[in-house]
Amino acid sequence: MISFITSICAAAIVYAVSILYAAIGEIFSQRAGIMNLGIEGIMLMGAMSGFMTVYHTENLLLAFLVTILVGLLLGLAFAFLTVTLQADQTVCGMAFLIFCSGLSGFLGKSVTGIASAVKFEPIPIPGLSSIPVIGEIFFQQDIFVYLMYLVIPLSIFYIYKTKAGLMLRALGENPASLDQAGINVFAMRYGYVMFACAMTTISGACISLSYTNFWNEGMTGGKGWIAFSLVAFSRWNPAYAVLGALLFGGISILGINMQVYLPGVPSQFYGMLPYAATVVALVITTGSFRKKHSEEPAALCQKYDREDR
Amino acid sequence: MEKTALLEMKGITKKFGTVLANDHIDLQLYPGEIHALLGENGSGKSTLMNILLGIYKPNSGEMLYKGEKGQIKTPKHAAALGIGMVHQHFALIPTLTVAENIFLSLDHCSFILDQQKMENKIREYSEQFSLEVDPGAKVWQLSVGEQQRVEIMKLLCRNCEILVLDEPTAVLTPQEAGEMFKTLRKMAEHGKSIIFISHKMNEVMEHADRITVLKNGRVTDRMLASDADIDRMAKAVVGERDIEKITIRSKGKTGELLIDAKDLRVLNDKGLVALHDISFQLKAGEIFAIAGVAGSGQRELAEALAGLRKITSGRILMKGNEITKTNIRGRVSKGISFIPEDRLKMGLIPGMNMKENTVLKEFRGKAYSRGGILLSKAIRALTEKHVSDHDIKHGGLDLPVSLMSGGNQQKLLIAREINGNPELIIAAYPVRGLDIGATAAIHRTLLEQRNRGACVLLISEELDEIFELSDRVAVLCGGKLMGIRNTSETDYEEIGRLMSGESA
């Protein structure tokens, strides 16, 4: 039973990490006031570009860097549309989703369905990994997981304890007041959108460089949408995003296990569990029957146009 | 007093399209002085200050700061030079704390926020200038007066040498305003230069060292406060033009009891009690004014009467009938209309056209829709009637109202609200931000309505307006009703005392 639980927990961590990069990136982007609905497509581009590089060069570090570069470029394009041209963020996100899923399939055509020679393998951390239960859950993972252990505290610290994080929070609430103070609102938004896209491509790379060593069209299978949902669910706080991701991952893994432990229920109903749980959790955490100041960045999805000031 | 000017603005000219907002304006500012910019709305005061702050670029003219010539390019540049401004609409982020808001305004602070150091600094300034603020409080929890103090604190923490305040007293009680001017004086004594924008002659005379008067973008007069008197200033502010004196003040016959409000208790948006069990009676054919500092519960009172806000306890009777639980539509049909304070966020729909705005309250009526289908001809006719009755200037009935001037927007809003001869008209700050012409027209309309026999509940923060128009005045302070007076039997001083919470 213990091994069962540890194994579910370890698996939930792996699952959570693969969506957390995108979700935390999107938290930054939305805190800056820009919503990106195209996460799924951008993840695919990340998965494809990373795999493509590793397939041709067998250099994992290079693949990781290429993935980030692709994310930055996509972010630049998205920021140009939404920040400079002030295009509607919802449509832009959908357009990116469609465009990127097409482009990833198109560019990745030559390497579809073939395995690469190398992938990121789990690295047990000496000492820590031999702690019973905890070691197995937390310290026999791969580099993406360990990196996430750093990303979580750093992102929380950045948002709540630094000057730049303070400006980020203000940016999503009231860009005009920052603009008045002489801060380049547009440059900040460009920066955060690009950062978010780079994080999203890393999420994609998790799937093609660590989960498997393989690329196939549409292989992210809806993870981008889950990451997107996680953002509002987390009330724009990375700490809650972590909880949400673990909850979603845990429940979906548990769902498959339930087929073994509680047979007789059609398996599709177990498949529905994580989605239903998300709705319930969303209602509990954000429902307005809890008298609280709304956490949603006030300027989210609002075009910022100096001339409207 | 032969000092060199800290700042000199020479021949500043700024055009917006065909409108000359600033026409060759000269201005000198000396260290340690309080300088008032006096003028009506639209006289170019804010434009001039926005040029000083680097928000607008002048079309021509030059600036000398500490003897050096140069243009202020951006707000950031202005901040670096030590010039800061408290805008009329505060640039605070409500979800952040006071300290965080101040951090935000600082150009040079460590990457990792040192909360402790900041709080100490704030306390230090608090004592030095008697400027009380709680560094840990969230801004959305603060009163308007406190928020203004945070704005001033921001400038102090940035070591500003020139502080510009745009209409700083508009949101304060006379007493709070007095406190604020004391703070300003202390800062001036420490060598800071202060410019404050105002249209109130009394406060300018009382608190400034020197006064510059603007009208239509030009400097019409310059004086030392010690040389100033009301007549001279008034002439400079409004020019030779005659201000239309309102002549229909004559009181009609006392009307019957219209509204009887008993022990009203109403909560504000934060869930706190905004009105503490207040009772009053409104009669037909009177203008009943509500005086008080912004945020004393006026908004909640107006919304509670209009049916927009839930009444926690107490009752409202209209002609003896209970309407406490009647919804907005019910109250509209009973003859209650509401001119809200925020015309573009609540009263009108800026993105929709005049016709659509005109019919907002009446589209369900038989005259304007049949079987759920809007009768566009009737709606057009109604709009045209409003336009001609109230002399509304517009670019076309099909253009969004956001393109109209504020005065015309307000006229349209009022035309709509008095259409159908309502019995109670709740008018919240009906002339805020309007020019003299529009103000007079709106005042006339309100008086006409009273004389017709309607009751007008006038909410205002301008005592001049209240004394000019109202028959009775009630004073709110902190959600409590301090007293109700006949306007003819009271004076500014008494009302001012009541506004600050002193019982009579």
Place this chain on the structure above:
Amino acid sequence: MKIGAIRFEKKQTVSLSRKVLNPVIFILLGFVLSSVFIMANGFQPIPVFGKMITYSLLNTRGLIGSINAALPLMFCGLSVAIAFKMNLNNIGAEGQFAMGAIFGGAFALYGPALPAPLSGIVMFFLCAIGGGLWALIAAALKAYWNVNETIVTLMLNYIALLFLDYLCYGPWMAPKQTTAMTVTIPQDMYLPLIGGTSSGIFLAIIIAVLLYLFLKYTTGGYQISVIKNSLRTAEYAGIPVKKYILIVLALSGALAGVAGFVQVTGIVHRVQAQLPGGSGYTGIVIAYLSQCNPLVILLVSVLLGALQNSSAVVQIMGVPSQIVTMIQGTLMISVIAGEFFNRYRIVYYKADPESKRAEQKNNHSEQKGGAVQ
């Protein structure tokens, strides 16, 4: 905003001709951009586009195919559009489509046998109710507890599709069959074909026109428009906002449910797993590209249907299948970017930066709106 000697100035109004012309220009521009990808793959763009257009729009069979493919898209587009008319993001048309098909399918396959036109009508309403109820979950959460409808509708998609899977792989699966489909519905419930085109197109036209009239000329449409433009004004005017959230989202869901109706009775004649096939998501694209105008939605749906259908014919030329998806994305991005030029005009600086042109500008600041005075 300034780039060198070019400056962008905000426009206050947009002429109708410009509104129409602008997307057309940028759609063309989108095609020009897409040709880059085609050339990158070693093909000449002109024959490829030529083939796409002649195949899917300029010949009868192709056009019929495009219209049939566009049918569910039309309803999904209308569904998304009506919700967005009130600033509600319904990205759950996919799931509402599925639920509509499930409700209608349950009646068609297992319900009482009714005479011909009546059975179709009952099924139509059941589909609408199925989609509407599914959307109502999100609507109620939004209206009463202000829960983000975007996420709820999205999550409900997954649940509805899994439920459809469950039925089609399980209890509803046709006997003696290995694919996830039910048996066909009774023949007298088929929507008639008119010259190969499903008569669902007439239903789409009627509903789109009704919706257009509703939004433009009725008090209901007026109230929706007030709510979209200013929630506070709507409350101030006594418009029951919560009720409208419920009604509009339910209507939106019902329209997506009707997509299920036309797909089941007009095209597939049975219920199958993955029936919506992404139409709900494409509907979002269509609604936004059409600026939520119901009549334009019909047109744009046909164009997107044609684009989807031309996928096959370009593959025959050897162009990879993904290119069509990319063209679709490029077109969207291009049209979205083009929107900017509806709101801004380009001003070329000459010697005097604030010359004649600047004077035409209606401006901000204290003089805001001064132009009218």
Place this chain on the structure above:
Amino acid sequence: MKKKWISILLVVVMATAFFTGCSGSSEPKGDSEKGALDYSTIKIGEITSLVVNDGGWCQATHQSLLAAMKELGIPESNLVVIENVAEDQTSVANAYNALASEGVNLIIGASAGYATFLSDLAASNPDIVVAQQGDQVPNLIGYQIRNYEGMFLAGYASALMAESDKLGFAGSMSEASVRAAINGYALGAKFANPEAKVQLVWANSWYDVDLETQSAKTLINQGIKFMGMEASSPAIPQTCQANNAYCIGYNVDMHDLAPNAVLFSYMWNFAPIFKDILTATVDGTADSSKYYYEGGDCAQLSPFNDAIVPADIQEKVLSVKAALDRGEIQVFGGELKDNEGNILVADGEVMSDEDIKVQKFLVENVIGSWK
């Protein structure tokens, strides 16, 4: 103002030129090619639901077709592939029409979901031969492979190698051919070890890296070391490899994806069937009522992974295969019970092909539900 309109005009003119220029260049192919058909002129259309190098089902079909064509000397350029065709009427009709206008002689529908739609279309145009994977439906040549024969061997090998009685199976979606694979595997396991049980887990998706990974993990957590699979991504073999478990690949040879975990793979080999269909099409003897339900070479196994599978087990598997091919072993032979206790086939009898094809049961030693 003028400048703007000039620029707009320019764009419109350019665009018009662009499109009028192209419409002339695409005339439909003449039908002079019609008439006598031979291996150099036959045109073949293939419709697949994913891409042809998906590492799974579509790839298996495509490779089989290429092999058959090569054998018959048909140039590769005679094949037109339309990928990513969804299993709905509009998409299928559109792909069919596009191929028809291209003048193909034979269309191969590589996904069972196309059957009903292609059937209607084929009726309208008898000139084009249509072959379709899956059920037997009117107007189409049907083909399907007795995958349970290969999976029987897979289960047999797994049970021989496993120390415990418990084996696993990771399924995708509960469809008849998938159930056939599961039942084949379970019966094969039982053939080697009468006590063998097969724990089944569904992913409920045809392709989902996550869910497949989780399925495999779930099985491994049950202490299962050997599993069969019916899935397309490499997630299951790779999860096995990472957790010291073993599996039998499916669809294509999965050895390279997880060299330390894949014992061997079950592979679809449609080449013999396609060869037959191609020949008949060229000869003009294609019969749309024909149905292929093939085992033997069609239910192919990849080479054994010598590093894992001991030689004696390899031999045993091969001898059972020979017995299957000779018909000495009937996979669905009586007495056969399902896991709900019903008797499916009485002792001494054999299940009919009809029942095998649409099977809606899981055999006795499968733990799980098909519903």
